[in-house]
Amino acid sequence: MPILSRAFFVPSKTLFPLLTIALWLTPIVNSDAQQSLELASSSNSKSLVAQSSTSRLIATGTQVSINNRTFPATWSQRQQPTKSEVATAMSDAGLMQLLGVDLLNTRDVTKQPVQWFSSPTVSAFELDTWHRDGYRYLDITQLASKMGWQMQAQGNILRINTPSATIQNIRQGKQTWGDRIVIDLNRPTFWQVTPQPVAAKPQPPSPTNDDDQPLNQEWLITIDATADRSITQQFQPSLPEQLTSTPANNQTSVLQVEAASNLTTIHLSVPAGLSPQLSTLPNPNRLVVDLRPDPMVERDIQWASGVRWRQRFVTLGNSRFPVVLLEINPQKTELSLLPISSVPNSLTGTAPIITTAQQLKAAAAINAGFFNRKNQLPLGAIRRDGQWLSGPILNRGAIAWNDSGKFKFGRLQLQETIITATGQRLPIDTFNSGYVKSGIAHYTNAWGTTYTPLIDNEIIVVVQNNQVVGQIPGGVSGATTIPIPPNGFLLALRANPQIASLLPVGSIIRTENSTTPADFSNYPHILGGGPLLLQNRQIVLNAQAEGFSEAFSRQKASRSTIGTTATGNLLIAAVHNRAGGAGPSLTEIAQIMQHLGCVDALNLDGGSSTSLYLGGQLLDRSPRTAARVHNGLGIFLQPRN
Incomplete structure (x- = not known):
């Protein structure tokens, strides 16, 4: 995978x-003589170790030219503290994708053993590592010297040339x-x-041709x-x-x-x-x-402090599933975990998770909640730094966490109420959501600067400084754009116009909210998904109870999941097709997370949305096959301010 x-x-x-x-x-690694490779991979020779990378950054770039063919890849150069030579490094994504170097297992975050035209699973070279802006860089200075590469930095481009x-x-x-x-x-x-x-497959020349492979x-x-x-x-x-x-x-x-x-x-x-x-x-x-049918290479790499990259097969019955996962230690003070959105300051819009992660300089990320692909609006809970950006729907599963590395899983509801000047309590059905149902929908500045009605004949109540200042007919859906007051909000009244009489212009109102379970309110960060897979090590899967269709429940597809282990670590995982077959069902993904040691686990948006990102690359698929998504979870290599 x-x-x-x-x-x-x-x-x-x-x-x-x-x-x-x-x-x-x-892959690459050209040398002037085979003897140099034999020497590098000999059991009697020492591993090649790159120079120390704890020095001054002098150049960076985002393109690498390989024998006059230019590709996107990040690189950097540092001045060594005790030597005159410059250390040149590429991101591990570029090293693997452009040079074809294979990364071997390691638990040393400062060193990366690699294999390349050497004995399988044997480290011919060991490269120093450093991290910057969400990327991990591997120092190739001595590797290039050993192999006879010519390297030169020219502006944004690192040029590498080798013998034919x-x-x-x-x-x-x-x-x-x-x-x-x-x-x-x-x-x-x-x-x-x-x-x-x-x-495109040609049409059969006659009705007797039933070859549909x-x-x-x-x-x-x-x-x-x-x-x-x-x-x-x-x-x-x-x-x-x-x-x-x-x-x-x-x-x-x-x-x-x-x-x-x-x-x-x-x-x-x-x-x-x-x-x-x-x-x-x-x-x-x-x-x-x-x-x-099972081309995935198994790996176990300590990619950064608190970030472990693993790839392994999990067998369920007669099926063998390739699982790509990141294990995150949330207790590491240099890490922070945050919900990430595709479009800044708006809840409308989508983008590939690789694009969002790179723009935000996240080291790792996974797609998260569901969304409406047509209007690109969220369909589930998003809460960041104690502020609700979008409310949960349909009692679906969610994960909550705080900056101390504590997590909570459960089926989540948000109860929000309008209290009128006369003391009447009016329930709000959705908050900043693309999910449409009869009743009252609440839209704040987290939605964006404007709101466009999602269905015909809404009545829009404009509230500013807790006072109703206007009522606007919404008209035809998608036709009218209504500003959201910077110091207020909008209420969209749907299929129940008589509620408008309870919110006359000039009246004072207030809102209050709570969650079920109540302790979800204590967590500053929340992401919704569904269905809930595990609680206390037990499978609690009930897709119908969370408003998913029967067809969704039966489907076998690519899956993104998130869970926590008994040690308190967080697992984010992507699982695509089993060897020789389709992706896992919901029951199978619950069993896979159980097999991986999860105590609690939640299914996230899957299918073409499934995308697991690390340091400049998608670990589980080609970016060309990954759909644009609305939101995700980002892991950053720096503590919160």
Whole structure:
């Protein structure tokens, strides 16, 4: 499921545009001599350790040029305190996606062992780390020197150039779990993997043609190497149209090999349900492409103090689920956890979670509550720093927490009441919500500067300084924009116009609110989701009780979840398709969270919204397949002010 280093896993059938070039997997490491790699990976040699990064920042940038091809990636340079040399570092996202270096397990937050054209799972190099603005940087200074890379910072771009390489052979074979393609190289070099859009399936020529199996997925493997003409001719379609038509379903094939200007592109056809897992091997140098239903690489990396990145498989019955998760220690004073919104100072709007996290400089994030995709409005609880931004709906599950690292899970209701000048108590049904029902809806400045009626014939009561100052007919939904007073609020009266007579212009009113359970009010931060999965280690799943449809309850889909362990740590997790099948059901995701050691757990918005972010990358999927979302949970590497 994660699209990182040795595995490129796409958990859905979403189409990928051609322009996904290069954000995913571009291994590299070119050297002037194989001997240097053998030395680096020898058991008798010491690990390569980058220079100390505890020094002055002198340059940063957001683009990296790899042999004159430019890609987005963050980098930084620091002046060493005791040496004249400058330490150059890339974010681990860039290192994996552009250089193809694989990150190995570590519990040392200051060092990151990596594998690259060396023995599998053996650290050929160990890189110093530092954190800045939500990114983790790995010092590649000595690695570049050892491998013969030429590096130069030019403004916003870090340029890396390496010696050319040659493809010596391309071999195809079978393994017990699936197909394997081996690309023999004369030296380590860069490579990229790009999924291509799935073409529309042609209509069957006759009613007797009942072949409804999905078409193969085409992938491009681009290698910074020259291929001999004999290799390109070996994999050359006899007719141009053969390149655009995949072979018989469930068959893997190298469709074509093209070589030009020290770049070789391999067109690969992959059966539906499989994804390529890429790895490198030394002596001789090989790029290995395995087509698997379970391509995720398992990991356990202490990414930052209090942030542990894990990837593992969880088996339920006959199903094997790839789980990508972050374990957060909320007791770490250098961490802070906050609800995050896609649009500042407004509750209307959506954005990819990767975009929101990067803009806010969050180190990690996960999508959270449900929302209306058409009008981009929230459908659940959002409370930040003690202020309600949007109220809960339908008694759905929610998570609450404070800045001391205490959490609460439960089904949440907000009771809000208007008290008129004559003492009448009028219940408010929704607060700053895109959920529409008969009754009174309450909208404050947290909604934005204006309100546009969500249904026809609303009556808008304008309140300023606790006094009703006007009543405005809403008219046709979406047609009228009404300012929300900076020192007041609006009440939208729906399907019950007689309530307006109880709120005459000039009358004084006040509001009060409370929550059920009552102690939710004690927590400054709340995010809604649903349904609630676990409480006190027990599965308490009841989707219907939280207003979800029967179809939603039965659905198997990608899932975002959040939970807490017995030690008080927070788990945020993304789970996509099981090996060879669909994503988990609600019951299965509850069992997965139980298996991971959660005491309490909550389901969040899932499907195409499912997105788990860390340090510049989505861990669970390609950004091209991730939908825009309304809100999420952000983890920041700095304490609250």
